[in-house]
Amino acid sequence: MARRASGPSKVEIPMTPMIDIVFQLLIFFMLQLKILAPEGNFNVNMPIGAPAPPKPDEIKTPDIKVRMVADAAGNLAQLSIGSRNLGNDDQAFDRLNGAILGIIGRPGNPLTKDVEVEIDADYELHYQYTIRAVSSCTGRMDMQTKRLARYVEKIKFAQPRKPKGA
Amino acid sequence: MPKRNMSSSTLEPDMTPMIDIVFQLLTFFMVVINFENTKADERVKLPKDVLAKPPESKPKEELTLNFGFLRGSSGDKLDPVPKLFHSGGEYVVEKFKPLLEEEKRVAIARYGKDALTDMTITIRADFEVPTGKVQELIKICQEVGYSKFSLKAIQEEVVQSE
Numbered sequence: 001m002a003r004r005a006s007g008p009s010k011v012e013i014p015m016t017p018m019i020d021i022v023f024q025l026l027i028f029f030m031l032q033l034k035i036l037a038p039e040g041n042f043n044v045n046m047p048i049g050a051p052a053p054p055k056p057d058e059i060k061t062p063d064i065k066v067r068m069v070a071d072a073a074g075n076l077a078q079l080s081i082g083s084r085n086l087g088n089d090d091q092a093f094d095r096l097n098g099a100i101l102g103i104i105g106r107p108g109n110p111l112t113k114d115v116e117v118e119i120d121a122d123y124e125l126h127y128q129y130t131i132r133a134v135s136s137c138t139g140r141m142d143m144q145t146k147r148l149a150r151y152v153e154k155i156k157f158a159q160p161r162k163p164k165g166a
Numbered sequence: 167m168p169k170r171n172m173s174s175s176t177l178e179p180d181m182t183p184m185i186d187i188v189f190q191l192l193t194f195f196m197v198v199i200n201f202e203n204t205k206a207d208e209r210v211k212l213p214k215d216v217l218a219k220p221p222e223s224k225p226k227e228e229l230t231l232n233f234g235f236l237r238g239s240s241g242d243k244l245d246p247v248p249k250l251f252h253s254g255g256e257y258v259v260e261k262f263k264p265l266l267e268e269e270k271r272v273a274i275a276r277y278g279k280d281a282l283t284d285m286t287i288t289i290r291a292d293f294e295v296p297t298g299k300v301q302e303l304i305k306i307c308q309e310v311g312y313s314k315f316s317l318k319a320i321q322e323e324v325v326q327s328e
Contacts, residue, residue, distance in 0.1 A: 015181055022188055029195035036206065040218025041288070041316040046304055074296060123298025128213035130297045131319050135217045148217060160301035 042134045045116070045156045064103060064117045064152070066096065066133055070125035072164075079133070097136040100151045107139060107149035120158035206290060207251045210234035211241075213293040218319035225286035225316070227277060229269060233259075233303060234292035248295045250303070259302050266310045286314040 069078040078085060079092040086095040104111050117137045121130050139150040210232045232251040236244040249256040252265055273281035287307050291300050304315055 015185075019181070019185065019188075022185075022192060026188060026192045026195065029192065029199055032199050033195055034200075034208075036200075038220050038321045039206070039212065039290075039318050040215070040321050041221050041318060042215075042218070044304075044315045044317060046308065046313065046315050068297075074294070121297040123296055123301075125297045126293060127291050127295045127297055127300055128293035130300070131213040131215055131293075131317060134317065135215045135319075138217055141216050148219070157301055157304065160298050160305065163296075163298060 042131065042138060042155070044134070045154045064100065064115060064137075065158075066117060066119050066137065068119070068121040068125055068129060068133060070122035070129075072124070074124045074126045076125065076129045093132045093136045096133065097140055097151075100137050101140075104151055107151060112150060113153055115152050116154040116156060117152050118156055118158050121161070123161045123163040205230040205232075207232035207234065209237060209251060210290050210292050211237075211294075212290060212318055212320045214322040215319040216322045218321045220321070225288075225314070227273065227281060227285045228288050229273075229285055229312075230288045230290060231303065232290045233295055233300065234290075235294065243294075248292065248299055259299055259306065262303070263306050263310065266307060266312075270310055270312075282311045283313065285312060286316050287312050288316045288318060290318045 065082055067078075067080045068076060069080075071077040076088045076092070078088050079096060080086055081096055081099045084099065086092045086099070100117070101107075104115060119130065119133055119137075121133075134155055137152045137155055139148050139152075141147075142149050211234065233248055234251065235246075235248055236256070238244055247258060249258060250262050252262070257265065270282065273285055277284065287304075289300060289303065291303075300317075307315070
């Protein structure tokens with residue numbers, strides 16, 4: 001049998017179109033990329049209409065009322081829980097967190113599912129303070145485990161107040 | 167000394183390492199990119215909180231509402247009235263109800279009549295928006311028929327004190 005003298009010819013695949021497409025894809029994904037900080041959620045309990053009346057055999061736990069008063073610029077002027085004033089400094093929210101813990105006893109207590117916090121804020125109050133209040137009522141971060149120790153699951157807003165001077 | 171015959175050879179650069187790197191970059195950007203965040207409007211400066219952790223389970227259906235201020239390049243407010251940034255437009259809260267009605271019609275057509283009960287309204291509000299305005303927005307959503315609400319905040323790093 002005769003042997004072919006010449007070996008297999010080298011097939012050259014045209015790489016240019018592939019590289020073109022790959023570069024275009026690369027540029028597309030690079031331009032689409034946005035470096036954003038991770039975002040988290042706080043769920044609020046706002047059912048439509050009046051709340052359902054409690055069943056006769058059900059013991060209704062009274063709502064915890066958190067009141068936030070704003071100054072003219074929208075900053076926090078006073079934070080209070082029930083009739084107890086917690087101040088308006090940075091530690092006010094820590095005190096709120098401690099007060100909520102005092103009411104529920106310990107994180108994970110079955111009471112945490114029943115207790116409801118109602119946040120009543122002035123119209124002008126900056127939203128960041130409302131979120132801090134929601135966070136303080138929700139629980140606290142356990143520094144060792146880096147996990148949430150949950151205090152209250154149900155958080156709602158009171159009826160919106162009228163703007164000052166309206 | 168033998169003379170090297172270079173007359174007929176063409177220079178062919180080795181493309182393999184470059185293609186390797188380009189493919190690795192492409193894979194990196196494809197993995198890192200998050201199309202979910204396209205709902206987020208960059209003009210909204212969210213409040214920060216340590217407990218704001220990304221949710222473990224995503225809501226079944228979600229409508230994201232971006233509520234913030236028109237700000238200049240330095241971050242100053244150009245208009246003191248907060249606006250809802252929706253579908254490329256800017257709306258004050260009082261005039262947002264017709265758009266929510268439209269969203270409701272679209273949701274019902276797409277997901278059926280249970281769409282409103284399954285739908286979570288995710289509010290991305292600027293840290294300086296008056297709380298009363300956010301409450302007005304929630305009230306309008308309730309009037310349209312939405313009942314599940316979620317408030318967004320940026321996750322703040324925990325600083326461990328000694």
